[in-house]
Amino acid sequence: MNQSSTPQVPFWAHLLCGWPLFLVAVGGAVGGGLGGLAYGISISIFKTNVPMPVKIIAPVFIGMAAVVLYFVIAVAIFTAIQ
Template sequence: MSSESEKEAKLSVLAHVLCGWPILLATVGGIIGGVLGVAAYTLNVSIYKSEMPRRKKVIQNLLSGFGAFVAWLVFATVMTGLSS
């Protein structure tokens, strides 16, 4: 029999989709984008499992994804600059 905390820890499929949108960075960012996307997904899952209000969860979800994109953009810019 599962405990009450285990039931709370499970996320719906929709929540996983909302958490996983930064993984799309892999399509344009290759392995670096994929790594940053998975890191943002992991952060988003912990955000959705927290007890903060839904509105804050959504905002944090978006910010972590955009943060991963900005990190990828900075990395790509630096690498392009180094190769010139």
């Protein structure tokens, strides 16, 4: 079998990194884009050699940043429509 050079990410890490994907249900395309971006960044950090506490804390803050950015964009769109 051919082994990949990238480290395998456990299932629980996908759950931890993927929580911002709920923005798809809340925010449609904008939320999906931000949630997917946050997931991608979090998984890429999880594949690095940083200490485990950083791998656990970083996805939480990255996801929170995506949620805040979503609300900033939503308010900007709402203001532009008014």
